[in-house]
Amino acid sequence: MSEPAVPAQESLAFSALVLALAGELVQGIHDRVVAAGFADLRPAHGFAFARISHGGATTAELAGHLGVTKQAAAQLVDELVRKGYVERTPHPTDARARLLRLTEHGWACTRAADAAAVEAVAPFRELLGPERFAALVRDLAALGPKGPIRPTW
Amino acid sequence: MSEPAVPAQESLAFSALVLALAGELVQGIHDRVVAAGFADLRPAHGFAFARISHGGATTAELAGHLGVTKQAAAQLVDELVRKGYVERTPHPTDARARLLRLTEHGWACTRAADAAAVEAVAPFRELLGPERFAALVRDLAALGPKGPIRPTW
DNA sequence: CGATATAGACAAGCTGCTTGTCCATCGATA
DNA sequence: TATCGATGGACAAGCAGCTTGTCTATATCG
Numbered sequence: 001m002s003e004p005a006v007p008a009q010e011s012l013a014f015s016a017l018v019l020a021l022a023g024e025l026v027q028g029i030h031d032r033v034v035a036a037g038f039a040d041l042r043p044a045h046g047f048a049f050a051r052i053s054h055g056g057a058t059t060a061e062l063a064g065h066l067g068v069t070k071q072a073a074a075q076l077v078d079e080l081v082r083k084g085y086v087e088r089t090p091h092p093t094d095a096r097a098r099l100l101r102l103t104e105h106g107w108a109c110t111r112a113a114d115a116a117a118v119e120a121v122a123p124f125r126e127l128l129g130p131e132r133f134a135a136l137v138r139d140l141a142a143l144g145p146k147g148p149i150r151p152t153w
Numbered sequence: 154m155s156e157p158a159v160p161a162q163e164s165l166a167f168s169a170l171v172l173a174l175a176g177e178l179v180q181g182i183h184d185r186v187v188a189a190g191f192a193d194l195r196p197a198h199g200f201a202f203a204r205i206s207h208g209g210a211t212t213a214e215l216a217g218h219l220g221v222t223k224q225a226a227a228q229l230v231d232e233l234v235r236k237g238y239v240e241r242t243p244h245p246t247d248a249r250a251r252l253l254r255l256t257e258h259g260w261a262c263t264r265a266a267d268a269a270a271v272e273a274v275a276p277f278r279e280l281l282g283p284e285r286f287a288a289l290v291r292d293l294a295a296l297g298p299k300g301p302i303r304p305t306w
Numbered sequence: 307c308g309a310t311a312t313a314g315a316c317a318a319g320c321t322g323c324t325t326g327t328c329c330a331t332c333g334a335t336a
Numbered sequence: 337t338a339t340c341g342a343t344g345g346a347c348a349a350g351c352a353g354c355t356t357g358t359c360t361a362t363a364t365c366g
Contacts, residue, residue: 007271007278008271010286010287011271012271012274013294014274014277014286014290015178015182015270015273017290017294017298018178018293019175019178019179020299021171021175022172022175023298024299025171025172029168044353058313058314059313060314061313069355069356070313070314071314071354072355074314074315075353076353094312095313095361095362096314096361097312097313097314114165117165118164121164124296125163125164125167127295127296127297128296133163134163136293137166137167137170139281139285139288139289140167140171140174140289143280143281144280145173145174145176146173211344212344212345213345214344221323221324222324223344223345223346224323224325224346225323225324227345227346228322244344247332249330249343249344250332250343251344
């Protein structure tokens with residue numbers, strides 16, 4: 001075995017770096033979103049917003065994307081509806097289902113989260129410079145990670 | 154404002170990619186660790202192992218690193234002790250504190266987790282090739298993310 | 307038209323984390 | 337050395353987010 005000693009170190013460093021970076025991003029984004037006035041949300045809600053804003057989501061569908069049970073998703077949606085971020089509208093073709101849609105407040109939060117993400121990433125971008133940063137994003141994209149899908153936080 | 158339109162897109166893509174990648178890594182590593190026979194652990198334990206294996210950790214210290222309360226950390230340590238991964242030893246200079254140490258079983262798990270991380274990263278490494286992957290790791294390291302420290306999952 | 311699957315809701319329960327309180331011991335200071 | 341605030345750790349109670357299990361209404365396929 002002992003052949004890939006350096007690659008192993010590199011791979012370990014890679015996962016540690018990605019995990020550390022993700023933690024820092026989550027924290028940084030969440031802090032800014034809270035500071036922007038959306039203090040009644042937690043990081044985990046981000047993925048739900050992403051899916052709902054994409055359109056065509058039902059509660060069961062959302063549950064699948066978040067990797068949780070329907071009840072957990074229903075509870076989360078309930079909370080977001082109570083807080084005015086999401087509304088349930090009748091589904092055009094399925095009388096059982098309810099189509100989820102962001103309210104204006106929900107869209108405002110989404111915009112704030114996007115701005116927060118850009119701000120949180122800005123120092124990294126400046127650290128590497130535009131070219132190297134662009135290359136970094138390109139290489140990360142090339143890895144084709146299959147899923148925000150699962151929150152895991 | 155509208156000046157940084159493309160950078161904004163790029164920054165958004167960056168955070169989305171890092172988060173997606175982190176989720177995939179967590180899942181991939183955890184699955185392999187479970188498959189290696191350590192089924193009684195959850196992803197969140199990883200950070201605790203990392204800190205304890207580093208040496209010199211007490212429960213309160215661990216709590217700080219994990220970003221949770223002392224009680225939560227104490228509970229987690231209790232569980233790891235019960236399951237045979239960690240042992241509490243007397244602290245050499247502080248009669249209040251207990252020094253945390255991995256057992257042989259704990260070290261075995263750490264080795265399995267490292268191997269799992271390397272395996273989980275392998276496809277990415279092959280996708281980019283050794284040179285581009287090394288450059289990627291170098292650039293990520295240059296960002297100097299300050300903390301595994303906080304689990305957030 | 308009948309059988310099976312699915313969207314969503316209701317109920318109960320568990321687990322991981324929190325806050326609050328307490329004691330023993332440490333470190334600094336008088 | 338005696339005292340006092342700070343700290344490591346433990347105990348207790350409570351909460352929030354998630355789970356499994358069950359039910360109804362509707363959809364879809366034979």
